[in-house]
Amino acid sequence: MTEMAQTDTAVRSMDAVAARLKSRYAAERRFRALGLGAILLSVAFLAILLGSIVQKGWTGFIQxxxxxxxxxxxxxxxxxxxxxxxxxxxxxxxxxxxxxxxxxxxxxxxxxxxxxxxxxxxxxxxxxxxxxxxxxxxxxxxxxxxxxxxxxxxxxxxxxxxxxxxxxxxxxxxxxxxxxxxxxxxxxxxxxxFNTTFFTAGDSRAPEQAGIWGAVVGSFFSLAITLLVSFPLGVATAVYLEEFAPHNRWTDLIEVNINNLAAVPSVVFGLLGLAVFLNVFHLPRSSPLAGGLVLALICLPTIIIAGRAALKAVPPSIRQAAAGLGASPLQIVAHHVLPLAMPGMLTGTILGMARALGETAPLLMIGMVAFIVDIPKSPVDPSAVLPVQIYLWAGSPERAFVEKTSAAIMVLLLFLVSMNMVAIVLRKKFERRW
Amino acid sequence: MNMVQPQGTAKVRSRGLDVFYGEKQALFGVDLDIRAGEVTALIGPSGCGKSTFLRCINRMNDLVDGARVAGSLTLDGDDIYDRSVDVVQLRAKVGMVFQKPNPFPKSIYDNVAYGPRIHGKAADQSELDEIVMTSLEKAGLLKEVKDRLQESGTGLSGGQQQRLCIARAIAVEPEIVLMDEPCSALDPIATAKVEELIDELRENYTIVIVTHSMQQAARVSQRTAFFHLGKLIEVGDTEQIFTNPQEPLTQGYITGRFG
Structure with a gap:
């Protein structure tokens, strides 16, 4: 009798274990299916987006x-x-x-x-x-x-x-x-x-004569200025705050402010640029120089935050090892910490630059929305940039500007992809040094 | 300064050494002599201040926010914490090996060559090669790595990495080598090799080793200092400490009654 009962309990507990296992596996399968579904859904949306752009815009490359x-x-x-x-x-x-x-x-x-x-x-x-x-x-x-x-x-x-x-x-x-x-x-x-005009001309009121080249050159100049200003400043700030600055109320205040700046709407930076770069320093209106400086302000918080995270991720044991050998604080940073943090810093910089490439609102504030036909020859010439060019064409009444808009979006995406490629190559190169 | 010191003279001398981390006091009036040409083991339960004492000797505590040192600590009679002391020079004289092997993510060669390079110890490439080879030889690693000096130092096994760190420390030709639990992350075979190495290095260097293993202290050291709750309880010849401790606390610790 008791033996029977015992066997019974054992069987029942075995059943319970099997049931629990089964439900655990089922939960796992459900979770995977959900994840896969989410990915498929986003791929579908991406395909629809890209598909509609290409479908609307490919004729823009033909004349x-x-x-x-x-x-x-x-x-x-x-x-x-x-x-x-x-x-x-x-x-x-x-x-x-x-x-x-x-x-x-x-x-x-x-x-x-x-x-x-x-x-x-x-x-x-x-x-x-x-x-x-x-x-x-x-x-x-x-x-x-x-x-x-x-x-x-x-x-x-x-x-x-x-x-x-x-x-x-x-x-x-x-x-x-x-x-x-x-x-x-x-x-x-x-x-x-093939529409060579599109890739060699600047903007025009006549759609068949309008080209993207002026905006491409303008974007290139702007981003070059942005990179030259924000990367050294951002890296230096991150290194100083992370490696040298004392941790006190002042640095806490600075950190909070930097984090807040990263979330400030870009149009506010545009107004700042208008007030400071144009009205105080009298930089040429609508020029890639002024635009690049405004974009650099927008990029800076991102680069600093990513840079500090990358520096924090360098194991302290490396710093101790170098310090134990008698390396000075600057040598520790320059020889060991910075090279190890560089891939992460580059990633942050590219994220910032990609955001800068797509920014429209702050550039409207400093007059880059002007109708510019000439191709800029230097960063102080008036010029358009890609996102503003898209914005301008999207608002034009002529039917032919619809395909120009989509074609310009494709060019912008291509620009973005090639920038990311460069970043990945650079990162790989830095990583391979070890 | 006299470079060849007779064995047994005090190389490092601390008198009334107090260390504070912010509000918390970590060391209380430590009087301890580290003798030249000997291995001194610092033992004691976790948090007793032995690592803190070790890190005072090359001023690694400077890197800790809020660390403060009072009392006197001298190296060859010169105050280590004097304002005129250059930390970089001090650390060239007092090398350090850490608990976890921490080679730089660079080649084996560059790991060892880094110290001599920043201190300008080598006039040319062949001299630098010479220093690297001798250091690896002294650390007993040369045979294992001589064909792959350009490979990454992080690709070695744990024990090899720790010996690489020792080679890196002695490449700067320090007078003192500090070791902070150098074997706690190693398996028994690698530990035996490192202990053997410590014994050989004793001829040329003054060594201070922090260890949690009393067997290790007994095996490698000539003198042993026992710390407890930030105070130096007892110091003496290793044999005496382990066979005939004077203090009941020491006795309690080495017989495993607490720890």
């Missing part, structure tokens, strides 16, 4: 060109036949373009029709012809087929970004122009090529 048979009419370019460079430079090339278009599409066009014709090609075409003639005046009097940039309205229709029906949303062409587009396409006088 539409129209073939025009241009007669370089001496009567228009150089009526007195002097070949005076000034005359060649200022001649009415727009008429040449219009005449070329008219000759093919509407030989007997009236005033209105001629205006519609002009609207089909970019004003860049005029510039293109001017350059051709100035470079080679012998061309005058001849006729040549020139591929000129189509206007953004044609571009949108040819790329299929807007429907071809008259009056459809975003379609700014009238029925005459639509007919001409069809006519040109049939005769093979429309082509799409």
């Amino acid at each position: 539409t060109q129209v073939a025009v048979a241009v007669t370089f009419d001496p009567q228009v370019i150089d009526p007195d036949g002097s070949r005076d460079p000034l005359a060649l430079d200022t001649a009415d090339y727009a008429t040449l373009v219009r005449n070329g278009m008219a000759a093919r599409l509407a030989p007997d066009a009236d005033r209105n029709a001629r205006r519609d014709l002009t609207g089909m090609v970019s004003t860049m075409a005029t510039e293109q012809l001017r350059r051709m003639v100035v470079a080679n005046p012998d061309i005058i009097g001849t006729t040549a087929t020139v591929w000129v940039l189509a206007s953004d309205k044609i571009d949108m229709v040819v790329k299929g970004q807007v429907p071809r029906q008259l009056g459809a949303a975003g379609n700014a062409l009238n029925d005459r122009q639509l007919g001409w587009v069809a006519q040109l396409e049939q005769s093979g006088q429309v082509r799409t090529t």
Whole structure:
């Protein structure tokens, strides 16, 4: 009887153990499934985000060109036949373009029709012809087929970004122009090529002439200034606070303030930059120098906090070993602590720089939202930066700026990825020194 | 200064040494002589102040926030805590080996060469090579590592790392080597090797070793000092301390009644 009871209890407790084990395994499986699900969900969102950007923006890397048979009419370019460079430079090339278009599409066009014709090609075409003639005046009097940039309205229709029906949303062409587009396409006088303009030009009011290069150069200059200012300052601050400063109420106060600064909205730094860098120091408005300094202020707390964490992570035994050998405090830091902390400091710096690359609001405060066509040649020239350029294009009414916006976002992301790559390579290099 | 000192003269002498960490007093009026050319073991239960005393000799306590020292502590008659003493010079004379092996994450060669480099002990590369080789030889490590001097010091076994740390300390040619429980992180075989090494080093260096193992103190030291609650209870020849302690506290500790 008692034996039976004992066996019974043993069996029951065995069952209980098995049941507990089973529920433990089940809990583990649930937890893993949850984690996997979370990752899949975020990957899906990322894919949707990137997919929509690429899908909207890839056509931004393509431009539409129209073939025009241009007669370089001496009567228009150089009526007195002097070949005076000034005359060649200022001649009415727009008429040449219009005449070329008219000759093919509407030989007997009236005033209105001629205006519609002009609207089909970019004003860049005029510039293109001017350059051709100035470079080679012998061309005058001849006729040549020139591929000129189509206007953004044609571009949108040819790329299929807007429907071809008259009056459809975003379609700014009238029925005459639509007919001409069809006519040109049939005769093979429309082509799409890689959009070099986008990667070489600055901003423009005309979407087909707008490029990202000015903003890329502006961002590059700004970030260079940011790095040059914030990295040495941040590292020096972190090293001093962590390794040399006494721990008292003052350093506590400084630490609290640095941590608070890291959370201050960036627009506040922009106002500070406006008040100090522009109004007190009179740095050039809208320049990468002023922008870079403001971004450096934004980066500093991040770099200092990450730097201090990296220094704290260096085992104290290394400091003791060096001190025990008679290394001075500076030698301990320079020879041992700093090299070991450097990978962590670089990571912090890159995090800060990546944030700086994407900052828009503080730059608006110091005038970097201005419409700048020229490519900046130095950090004191007025310039745009990538995020502000995106902001500007996103707010432009022309349909063609939609794809430019997405294309610019892609360029920004590429910039970001290459920066991170550089950081990883640097970090690996520092780590391999041991 | 006379470099060759007869065995038995006091190399380090403390009189009425008090140490405070902030409000807390860690040492109470310690009078202790460390004799030249001998191994002195400091024993006692945890928190008794033996490590604190050790760290006073090369002023490692300076690195601790709020540490304060009163009383007199001299090295060859010169006050270690005098304002005119340069800590860097002092630590070149008083080397230290720590509880946990702490080689720099650099090559074996660079580990040993670091001290001589910062103190300018070598005029050229061949002289530096010579110092590194001799130090590794003295630390009994040369045979094991001579083919991989450029490999990382952290890749060695625990015992080898500790001997590397000893080689690193003696490369600076100190007069005194302080050892803070140098074998507590080592297995018995590595411990035996390090103890053997300590015995050999005694010929050239004055050694002070803190240890939790009374057997170790008995094996390697000539003199033993017993600390308890920040006070020096008893000091004497090792044999006498372990066979015929004068103080009941010492007797209690070495017979394992507390500790």
